[in-house]
Amino acid sequence: MKKAVFFDIDGTLIDCLNGLTDITPRVKKAIRELQAKGNYVFIATGRPYAFLNEVILNFGFDGFVFTNGSYVKVGDKCIHKEAMEKEVVKEMVDKFEELGVEYILQxxxxxxxxxxxxALHSYYDTYSISKKYLLGDFELEEVESYKIEMLCKDQKGIDYCTSIEKDRFSCLNNSDGSFELYSKTNSKASGILKVLEFLDIPVENSYAFGDGLNDIEMLSTVGCGIAMGNANDFVKSHAKKVTDTVQNDGVALEIETFIL
Incomplete structure (x- = not known):
């Protein structure tokens, strides 16, 4: 039976903040071996397409779970997408503008x-994100938003972002004044389940690697969730296994000794 393996990006395959901007040769080799044996490999990320670097885009992954599950592709086929309601987005954007909160619609x-x-542009520069797919001139009513990220300059902005409807949205507070906002009906886990259903792969034959708070649901949902060694203890507590850090080829270690 074929397996499906899902990888977070930041802190899992690469670590831009600490100088690791490419997947290491050992990790590349391990993922290629998975594919050579007929298994599927996917990216499961909070990032939108615009935030992927050439390394990830050109690797040859079998598909992508984008923007925490709100946009999902298998090969070139979109199997799920759920944009935020435009009226709701407009209300929030109006408030962002009033409070001086910088934002990006993904x-x-x-x-x-x-x-x-x-400030938000500078924030993304630290993650080596290309400007190729970033547009500054747009009409709000024409934009389909699958996720919004915000950067607050003061406590008023933080208080507003913290207060956004919890029954409708998941709002991840990164504790540096930045927030990630997406529909509560989507997550990396929900996107993964849609992939598994599309490919007719049982959940017990699925694996996921991650290190962040937005990886908790997928680590808890797949057959075997594997936390990176650089994850915090709370994230690790939701995984079945813990591997080494991203800097020490943790993904390759677990693929070689466990999955393969």
Whole structure:
């Protein structure tokens, strides 16, 4: 029976903040071996398409769970997408503008960020995100948003972002004044389940690697969730296994000794 393995990006395959901007040769080799044996490998990320670097895009993954499960592709086929309601997005954007909260609207291919959102642009520069698919000139009513990220300059902005309807949205507070907002009906886990159903692969034949708070659901949902050694203890507590750190080829270690 074929297996499906899902990988987070930041802190799992690469570590931009600590200088690891490419997948290491050992990890590449291990993932290729999975594919050579007829298994599927997917990216499961909070990032939109616009935030993927050439390393990830050109690797040859079998598909992508984007924006925490709100946009899912297997090969070139979109099997699920659920954009936020435009009226709700407009209400939030109006409030962001009033409070001076910088924001980016993440779409299918392009993401939309105003040129004068300098602090947010600088924030993404630290993650080596290309400007190729970032548009600064856009009409809000024409944008399909699958996820919104915000950067607050003061406590008023933080208080508003913290207060956004918890019954409708998951709002991840990154504790540095930045937030990630997405529909509560989607997650990396829900996207993974849609992939498994599409490929007719049982959950027990699925694996996931991750290190962040937005990986908890998928680590708990797949057949075997594997936390990175650099994850915090809370994330590790939701995984069945813990591997070494991203810097020490933790993904390759677990593929070689356990999955393969």
């Amino acid at each position: 779409g299918e291919e392009y993401s939309y960020i105003k040129d004068d959102h300098k």
